[in-house]
Amino acid sequence: MRILLVGAGGVGAAFCSIAxxxxxxxxxxxxDYDEGRARAAAEAVGDARFVAAQVDATSAEAVAELVRSHRITHVMNAVDPRFVMPIFEGALAGGADYLDMAMSLSQRHPEQPFALPGVKLGDEQFAAEDSWRDAGRLALVGIGVExxxxxxxxxxxxxxxxxxxDELGTRDGSNLTVEGYDFAPSFSIWTTIEECLNPPVIWEADRGWYTTEPFSEPEVFDFPDGIGEVECVNVEHEEVLLMPRWVKCRRATFKYGLGEEFIGVLKTLNKLGLDRTEKVKVGGVEVSPRDVVAACLPNPATLGPKMRGKTCAGLWVTGTGKDGNPRSTYLYHVVDNEWSMAQYxxxxxxxxxAINPVVALELLANGTWSGSGVLGPEAFDAVPFLDLLTEYGSPWGQRDDPQ
Amino acid sequence: MRILLVGAGGVGAAFCSIAxxxxxxxxxxxxDYDEGRARAAAEAVGDARFVAAQVDATSAEAVAELVRSHRITHVMNAVDPRFVMPIFEGALAGGADYLDMAMSLSQRHPEQPFALPGVKLGDEQFAAEDSWRDAGRLALVGIGVExxxxxxxxxxxxxxxxxxxDELGTRDGSNLTVEGYDFAPSFSIWTTIEECLNPPVIWEADRGWYTTEPFSEPEVFDFPDGIGEVECVNVEHEEVLLMPRWVKCRRATFKYGLGEEFIGVLKTLNKLGLDRTEKVKVGGVEVSPRDVVAACLPNPATLGPKMRGKTCAGLWVTGTGKDGNPRSTYLYHVVDNEWSMAQYxxxxxxxxxAINPVVALELLANGTWSGSGVLGPEAFDAVPFLDLLTEYGSPWGQRDDPQ
Known part of the structure; x- marks a missing residue:
């Protein structure tokens, strides 16, 4: 297996340290667009298998050219979701399989944005399904943590x-704090704004996909391992688009434990138009306000040493157990910042x-997972994935709620 | 009198319509830096006395050159306070008197910004006092409304x-709303951020000038003419620096009726570093985050037709009346947006x-007011000013609180 990792930001650099x-x-x-950053990530791991290159991720042709010149078998997309389509198309054009951790972007419904979906997350990628299957190539989409x-x-x-x-309810929360900063998001603010201010999407078996106002259906969820209760709200996320395609359920939701302060910040950015991506004229230059917001905040990848606490990703499933009784189970994965900083x-x-696509690539490399077309993680057997994740030293958990 | 008006923004254009x-x-x-904007403001009034010119307000020499070439007697500064010093210096160098509506900017105390003043508003201008007096020239500073x-x-x-x-307490409040906007400040957001996020300054006879945390000493003030109660907080403002130089009092304060929502927005901008004026790198360009915030919001000068309500500027004075009894009086000036839109x-x-510097210039032109050096409005007789303001059709009011 020969991998092209596009993007040497926080997730890309962590990917290298795990791989x-x-x-x-x-x-x-x-x-990376910034070759120096690519070189730093490649050199940090001190392994001759890693080399650096420059790439313009807005150009499918540039991606395809890199694939051909390095005889790449798998393209791993680790840049923000604006660049999904050129990388996705460049991989196929160059003759490689493809993996990403976020899907092609949505566009809101022109008349009823808070009731009906417009272009949905991943729609552009699923539209290319036939080309991938015909070419015998695999695009494994959405294979990060969430x-x-x-x-x-x-x-x-x-x-x-x-x-x-009944419900496949992804629930994400943390008790992270960052010392010395009034406000320091621990993940890409560009992506967080995109997720949180787009109309949240929900799926129901008898209704299909529909949308709501941002921050809808607030719910306090009790996260495990000492994180505790965090207020969660509906957020647009890929799970809701992926799970119902392969897993039978009555409802799919995604709720994010944003907390009151973060929601207030996002609402203010929206109120002032600072969440916009279309460029505005400022003096003699043009910039995207959202890029300016990102430029003003600390780079989340550099905050590790100042962070304290744990982050939890997981899925709350409700319905009927194999024994015929009502069941409510939270399947989860917790990482303590102190541990990941010390270990990696x-x-x-x-x-x-970053750990999840490494596990997936290993399963593809050894043939445990295989397929062609545009597939989500739920299209593959879960057990070898969960076992290998545990073998990597990062086990998952299961909490069954009393019935 | 031959006037150079620097700045054809909202206040500049209104100045022309009154003058x-x-x-x-x-x-x-x-x-104006934008000659088209200058031309639009000059042509809007349809009077051959008005002509347009281009100017770079960051250059004292460019201002002096305009003063000389047009044989200007009075320079009227109507741009934001970043440009006070070059315009102030250019007027003197060119041989003209000078007026502005905001003074040279402050710089916070390096160690104790929320206790001690650093460089105060107007300090740079008062430092040039001797040059103005020696030249027999007048700089009348801070002659807007507040x-x-x-x-x-x-x-x-x-x-x-x-x-x-006892106290000279400037109190500013309104009940303005702007139809069709979630958030639309009715005055320059650049200046509002500067005023509201800088440490507020207070003057006391036995302590001199000192500063506090932003938004300190919240107080509900009852504004006249149907505006009603508005929550006001301390804000850095020129009155506190000007009044004690010429008027004997125990305390001078400025409180602004910002309201809860606006305070929330300003705190968030500050938390995210979006209030900063120092440029940040965004992709291939450099911009000042505060300029980006301004660029994202509607131009306050264009909001008139959508605004509803009244704005009130005034001074709450407490102490002992001429009759020896305790006295509490609010002197104020209210403008109804419907009226100013219809009339001007x-x-x-x-x-x-804008109306106040026109009144002041008329008093200087007919010799009622005269002087040299760097002087505030309180250095001149108030009665002819208030009478002429009333003659302009915009009377002031007085409310005596029961004792």
Whole structure:
């Protein structure tokens, strides 16, 4: 296996630190628009399999050219979701399989944005399904932690725990704090704004996909391992688009434990138009206000040493157990920042995102997972994935609520 | 009198619409960095005395050159306070008198910003006092509505209403709403951020000037003419620096009726570093985050037709009346947006700012006011100013609180 990693940001660098400990691949080309950043990520791991390259991720042709020149077998997309389509198309054009951790972007419904979906997350990618299947190529989409591990949990719950599923409810929360900053998001603010201010999407068996106002259906969820109760709200997320395609359920939701302060900040950014991506004229230059917001905040990848606490990703499944009784189970994965910093030198949120595609690539390399077309993580057997994740030293958990 | 108006923004354009009805000047050169905007403001009034010019307000030499080439007698500064010093210096260098509506900017105390003042508002201008007096030239600083009319009220209170003054408390509030916008400030957001996020300054006779945390000493003030109660907080403002230099009092404060929502927005901008003026790198360009915030919001000068309500500027004076009894009096000026739009085609906040320097220039033109050096409005007799303001059709009010 020869991997092209596009993007040497926080998740890309963490990906390298995890992959370097495994021997399932022969070559890993780390490519970034900023070649210096690519070189830093490649050199940090001190392994001759890693080399750096420059790439313009807005150009499918540039991605295809890198694939051909390095005889790449798998393209790993680790940049923000604006660049999904050129990388996705470049991989196929160059003749490689493809993995990402976020899907092609949505566009809101022109008339009823808070009731009906417009273009949905991943629609552009699923539209290319036939080309991938015809070429015998695999695009494994949404294989980070959320989407990714959450989708693996959905498949696991359907196969091994439930006879009927009412709701597949992804629930994400943390008790992270960052010392010395008034406000310092632990994940890409660009992506967080995109997720949280787009109309949240919900799926119901008898209704299909529909949308709501942002921050809808607030709910206090009790996260495990000492994190405790966090207020969660509906957020647009890939799981809701992926799970119902492969796993039978009555409802799919995603709720994010944003907390009151973060919701207030996002509402204010929206009120002032600072969440917009379209460029505005400022003096003699043009900039996207959202890019300016990101530029003003600390780079989340650099915050690790100042972060304290744990992050939890997981799936709350309700329905009927294999024994015919009502069942409510939370399948989850917790990473303690202190542990990920000590073990890998990367903060827990980006590290938790990055480990899952490494596990998936290893399963593809050794043939445990295989397929063609545009597939989500729930299209594959969950057990080998969860076992290998545990073998990597980062076990998952299961909490069954009393009935 | 031959006037150079620097700045054809909201206040500059309103200034033209007021001045055109008066005959005390022979020429008015409207200059702006954007010559098209200057031309639009000059042509809007349809009077041959008004001509347009281009100017770079960051260059004292460019201002001096315009003064010389148009034989200007008075430079009227109507741009934001970043450009005070070059315009102030350019006027003197060119040989003209000078007026502004905001003073040179402050710099916070390096160690104790929320206790001690650093460089205060106007310090740079007062440092040039001798040069102005030696040249026999007048710099009349802070002659908008606040500072400006509020300072005139201070002088009026000291001369005609009070034998001893405890507090000169400027209080500014409105009940303005803007139809169709979630958030649309009615005045320059650049200046509002500068005022509200800098440490507020307070003056006390036995302590001198000192500073506090932003938004300190919240107080509900009851504004007249149906505006009603508005929550006001301490804000850095010129009155506190000007009034104690000429008017005897125990305390000088400025409180702004920001309201809860606006305070929340300002705190969030500060938390995210979006209030900063230092440029940040965004992709291939560099921009000041505060300029981006301004660029994302509607231009306050264009909001007039959508605004509803009244704005009030005034001075709350407490102490001992001329009769020896305790006295509490609010001297104020209210403008109804509907009235200013119908009469002048300008929204009430910029119109209320612009009328005061026109009145002052007329008093200087006919010799009622005269002087040299760097002087505030309270250095002049208040009565002719208040009378002429009333003659302009915009009377002021007085409310005596029961004792």
């Amino acid at each position: 370097v400990r495994r021997d399932f691949f022969d070559k890993l080309v780390v490519a 989407p990714g591990l959450s989708d693996v949990f959905a498949r696991y719950a359907a196969d091994h725990l439930f006879s009927e599923i 030198g990367h903060q827990c949120v980006v590290w938790q995102t | 055109v009805r008066r005959d005390f000047f022979d020429k008015l050169v409207v200059a 500072p400006g009319l509020s300072d005139v009220f201070a002088r009026y209170a000291a001369d005609h209403l009070f034998s001893e003054i 085609g300008h929204q009430c906040v910029v119109w209320q700012t």
